[in-house]
Amino acid sequence: xxxxxxxxxxxxxxxxxxxxxxxxxxxxxxxxxxxxxxxxxxxxxxxxxxxxxxxxxxxxxxxxxxxxxxxxxxxxxxxxxxxxxxxxxxxxxxxxxxxxxxxxxxxxxxxxxxxxxxxxxxxxxxxxxxxxxxxxxxxxxxxxxxxxxxxxxxxxxxxxxxxxxxxxxxxxxxxxxxxxxxxxxxxxxxxxxxxxxxxxxxxxxxxxxxxxxxxxxxxxxxxxxxxxxxxxxxxxxxxxxxxxxxxxxxxxxxxxxxxxxxxxxxxxxxxxxxxxxxxxxxxxxxxxxxxxxxxxxxxxxxxxxxxxxxxxxxxxxxxxxxxxxxxxxxxxxxxxxxxxxxxxxxxxxxxxxxxxxxxxxxxxxxxxxxxxxxxxxxxxxxxxxxxxxxxxxxxxxxxxxxxxxxxxxxxxxxxxxxxxxxxxxxxxxxxxxxxxxxxxxxxxxxxxxxxxxxxxxxxxxxxxxxxxxxxxxxxxxxxxxxxxxxxxxxxxxxxxxxxxxxxxxxxxxxxxxxxxxxx
Amino acid sequence: xxxxxxxxxxxxxxxxxxxxxxxxxxxxxxxxxxxxxxxxxxxxxxxxxxxxxxxxxxxxxxxxxxxxxxxxxx
Numbered sequence: 401x402x403x404x405x406x407x408x409x410x411x412x413x414x415x416x417x418x419x420x421x422x423x424x425x426x427x428x429x430x431x432x433x434x435x436x437x438x439x440x441x442x443x444x445x446x447x448x449x450x451x452x453x454x455x456x457x458x459x460x461x462x463x464x465x466x467x468x469x470x471x472x473x474x475x476x477x478x479x480x481x482x483x484x485x486x487x488x489x490x491x492x493x494x495x496x497x498x499x500x501x502x503x504x505x506x507x508x509x510x511x512x513x514x515x516x517x518x519x520x521x522x523x524x525x526x527x528x529x530x531x532x533x534x535x536x537x538x539x540x541x542x543x544x545x546x547x548x549x550x551x552x553x554x555x556x557x558x559x560x561x562x563x564x565x566x567x568x569x570x571x572x573x574x575x576x577x578x579x580x581x582x583x584x585x586x587x588x589x590x591x592x593x594x595x596x597x598x599x600x601x602x603x604x605x606x607x608x609x610x611x612x613x614x615x616x617x618x619x620x621x622x623x624x625x626x627x628x629x630x631x632x633x634x635x636x637x638x639x640x641x642x643x644x645x646x647x648x649x650x651x652x653x654x655x656x657x658x659x660x661x662x663x664x665x666x667x668x669x670x671x672x673x674x675x676x677x678x679x680x681x682x683x684x685x686x687x688x689x690x691x692x693x694x695x696x697x698x699x700x701x702x703x704x705x706x707x708x709x710x711x712x713x714x715x716x717x718x719x720x721x722x723x724x725x726x727x728x729x730x731x732x733x734x735x736x737x738x739x740x741x742x743x744x745x746x747x748x749x750x751x752x753x754x755x756x757x758x759x760x761x762x763x764x765x766x767x768x769x770x771x772x773x774x775x776x777x778x779x780x781x782x783x784x785x786x787x788x789x790x791x792x793x794x795x796x797x798x799x800x801x802x803x804x805x806x807x808x809x810x811x812x813x814x815x816x817x818x819x820x821x822x823x824x825x826x827x828x829x830x831x832x833x834x835x836x837x838x839x840x841x842x843x844x845x846x847x848x849x850x851x852x853x854x855x856x857x858x859x860x861x862x863x864x865x866x867x868x869x870x871x872x873x874x875x876x877x878x879x880x881x882x883x884x885x886x887x888x889x890x891x892x893x894x895x896x897x898x899x900x901x902x903x904x905x906x907x908x909x910x911x912x913x914x915x916x917x918x919x
Numbered sequence: 920x921x922x923x924x925x926x927x928x929x930x931x932x933x934x935x936x937x938x939x940x941x942x943x944x945x946x947x948x949x950x951x952x953x954x955x956x957x958x959x960x961x962x963x964x965x966x967x968x969x970x971x972x973x974x975x976x977x978x979x980x981x982x983x984x985x986x987x988x989x990x991x992x993x
Contacts, residue, residue: 481931
């Protein structure tokens, strides 16, 4: 427990949230090199201007920093099964190993098992820097298990950052406890600030020994959420807000939610698309409530971006996910397997590995900044999307047919900006020829002008080209942003010379079904 | 009577266990069960049975007709 005090700083220390937001904006746009990226950033302030403990909090957190998520991994431990509210997009009965969405786990752990699992994973994956408790219920509806887990992990692995994700109903009651355990980050899911809208999302909440329904339930929830958010930011604990975008229910309203949470000190807003397949058995799944399209989601995120930082790299992962965002290695770390594993927690080895990751990260940012030169005079009217197949480290290093998802970047005179990702089923399972799968991939990236891959077969290449998406192999194993900008400069030159006519592309589908784990 | 949990519907979320004022609920064979000898239907504690109010699956915590209604001591 003494060791845990090293990482968090004093809990009574107040933090200037505006300064943090400024730094995070800087961080998102420019990476770790601070003021060197002026071409893509509004401010030249760097990490040196930030209180060191705050910089430490965000820089290696894959869920809070888009840039960090290429390099660092997180894990969730499923120690919190109980929940205190009911949401129309959640059905806890459905529990399938092939499914990836919040609220779902394959096995539940005791705090002792969870601590063991964290050590096992940290010993195997040295870039695992963050431990979160996100369910499968609500962590604060299981306070004893949640805080016991944090206590055990702080004792044995003091370098791992702790965070939790909550619906916020019980939050005001546990803010002091959260501060006491040096929990760095809290995510609150806030889908509305208007109880009339909330009544369409939440059938009931359970509070102080009573079940509340309808508008009364939603009013109680929103009041407790916003108060909890204020209490956390007053104590300098970083807060992210998650919102589920439900077309026709809260899509327009989320702009108002964005303003409400920003004014209360949230530093990052993550608007996620509703997941509502009928086979999930959720109320929304059964009533046919649709999720947003890629264009609708991006438009809302863009509309909120003027207000505050938007997170676009969320993978809506399971409450027991392990690994980089977009990958899930939880099957390697079942309770049975971790009990047999020889665990050697090598703090120094982890630090050395992470130092190498930092070098890689700095090199990536430097490459991007270098390539940005010469883009200043680019045609300001042309902005387009490209898809990238990557396994991480900020590199174009995934085979088209092996990609489980594509990352999407927006290219414009301002440079390359990460704007989202598209999940696709594994298209290639040993060979080419499955046209239905290829059609799925094309639908998922139909709004992109090009797709950057490490390698691609002849057949899908022809089909992509026919669909108007240029397959780009020439930047294999190079940095994503640098390559995308280089390609974009070339594209602009072709447009200028008349070799290519620039035309906008259509919408794309956000995948709703289950992620099929590779055999 | 006492309440009972319909095992086929129980998600084992454990929410009821912590809410029961009589500590009548425990895990058994992967789901949760109510000890009818301890259950007071929350009479004397709360206006509504807590397991019913917190359970995420409707009609899972139900009256067990095998037992007479609980009578509060006067």
